[in-house]
Amino acid sequence: MPGDYADPSVVRVGKDYWATATSSEWAPLFPILHSTNLVDWETVGHVFPDKSPGWAEAHFWAPEISYDNGKYYIYYTAKKKGGNLCVGVASATKATGPYTDHGPLVCQEVGSIDGFPIRDEKGELYLIWKEDGNSVGKPTPLWGQRMNEGRTALTGEKFELFRNEKGTWEGGLVEGPALVKRNGYYYLFYAGDACCGRACTYGVGVARAKDLRGPWEKDPKNPIMKKNETWACPGHGTVVTDEKGRDFFLYHAYSANATVYPGRQGLLDEVIWGTDGWPTFQGNAPSVTALAPYRTNAKDELDIRDEFTTRQLAPTWQWFVEQQPKYTLQSGQGGRLVLQASPEKVGTVLGKRTVEADYTATAALHQRQLGSGVAAGLAAIGDPRNAVGVWVQNQEISLWSVKDGKETVHAKVAAPPADLLYFKLTTTKGDQLRFAWSTDGSTWTPLQEGNPINGDFLPPWDRGVRVGLLAKGPQGATAAYEWFRLEH
Structure with a gap:
């Protein structure tokens, strides 16, 4: 995804892949992109094509697209009018919309961002998100809480999965949780340290647990993806499984050559599952060249x-x-x-x-x-x-x-x-x-x-x-x- 497509998210429904990404302060909000091969993407619409959600005013970040029981859901971050950052949700019966906004789900005092939905082994629906403590110099726990099927409210008590460990590569934060279930474990891919700008230090880590409520174990080899000579500050992505059962990670990074000027661009890497059960990436960094998962159309849409x-x-x-x-x-x-x-x-x-x-x-x-x-x-x-x-x-x-x-x-x-x-x-x-x-x-x-x-x-x-x-x-x-x- 060449250009400013930060915090990308992707879901496969049948033979189709649907993706979205951060809009920040540019409208229309949250592009909907379509692909059949994970490489050639076409913008086919937006979650909010005409105006912002009525409750929100700025910072339209990190939309997570999911498909569940015949509906598409977009869990997104936005700043509440006169308030803090919140995780909201919108839904549609088609990936291209129209989307109905259901308002904010969680708005903590220091802000709530980066929502991700998952069902546990009993089929119960949960929302995982980050408490934005780094905005006030505090730790950044990742929380989980039950969510009703209408996606209009969280229920029960929230629980902490884990938080950032200062003095490690994670620095002042962990964020961007994305979960998959594999071989009896929940695997949570996450980003750590500074996301953005010329001084960014982002990287990708992973943790796992047999129960959503923990205990969570971080991979001792973290970060499993970090910068190289071609791409800087990789992180904040989603794992998607293709029809052949291969897992791919769609995430963002800065071009080391173009730096911050085009923004954080969408990249794709295959997830390699090791014999020890932990996931890795080729070279532990963004791939400079790799075989496309499918034959591409070789479209050149840069011009x-x-x-x-x-x-x-x-x-x-x-x-x-x-x-x-x-x-x-x-x-x-x-x-x-x-x-x-x-x-x-x-x-x-x-x-x-x-x-x-x-x-x-x-x-x-x-x-x-x-x-x-x-x-x-x-x-x-x-x-x-x-x-x-x-x-x-x-x-x-x-x-x-x-x-x-x-x-x-x-x-x-x-x-x-x-x-x-x-x-x-x-x-x-x-x-x-x-x-x-x-x-x-x-x-x-x-x-x-x-x-x-x-x-x-x-x-x-x-x-x-x-x-x-x-x-x-x-x-x-x-x-x-x-x-x-x-x-x-």
Whole structure:
């Protein structure tokens, strides 16, 4: 899963694999991806395609997808409005939805995250989750508790499975529990230490017990997966069993080359069960190369060309959680996206995940359709307060950046009186950004001399950089785009 697909989860139903991943502060929330071979994935929908759950406001993390008795369930983390982090749940009769939200199941004082469902040997349903103690400098126990069949409440007393051990590789936390039953044991795969950012130290551990309530024994060889020269900070995944009985682990890691800029990307490794009963991975690290579990379609979807000729936006377009963009697609005459403006710092945003450190993004804008005071263009975006971009406003092209909410204009030139105005962003090493403009899409005029703009401030601690289209101005104003391209 190239790009920002942190905390991935996967389930097999028949011949189909369904997956989801963290959205954080980018909507639509929790992508639903489909595959028949665990390698080629297509985004086919979202758990919450239109708006956030009514009880939640931010931090949409770690969705766990499961299938039970004819229904699909998504156990997800979110911050309660005015409150703490909670584990909520939504359900649907089809993997693609529509999903019905059932609200939060558990909201501890320091936060509850990373929910995972499992049935015990008696068929009773439990929720396993992490108490987010590390957020206040405390340990992070993994808890279990009975859950009713309607998934609307936890029942009985909670019990602790185990917690992090300071002074070990686990550091300040254990999290991301994922359980499987094998040979009379429950095996719990988990992540330890710091998940995110340039200083991350994540790894994968495993523990086992014959009873869900314990006692739990951690593998003395932990961590069973750690970084290598190609991938850094692997962790937080789910085990899935294919039709042949092989187990695979879908998890995330940072590219050692691209580092934090594309975000935490989805990886797949086969679980190898040792003669001692403990699971391992080839090389105890993410596989650099490995045989695919099935023949793949060899699709190359890293490059994107959207000419807006369809009736709906492609499901991989994203926007800020707190901002519901309004737009229309004019599929006739070659296609066109008409994006309504907003007065926020960087305006209305439609973005795409980046998947490598080096990429080129281009867009074609109908300049003559811009109203007075409306700015429209192309940008690399970290969040609503951090972006670097180019736009045209009132017949003037500006190169600008917003860092921690403070805007700086780096260059300005008069815009030519052309209808179609083309913008290009060329990024190298993830943070070296150069911008140019054109009236024909082939001859480019750079907007800066000398050094590129340094965008090392763009990625938030838990997210990758997006690149996309902007429209800033009074409510009701619009910007019309002819096409958008992203090439890696």
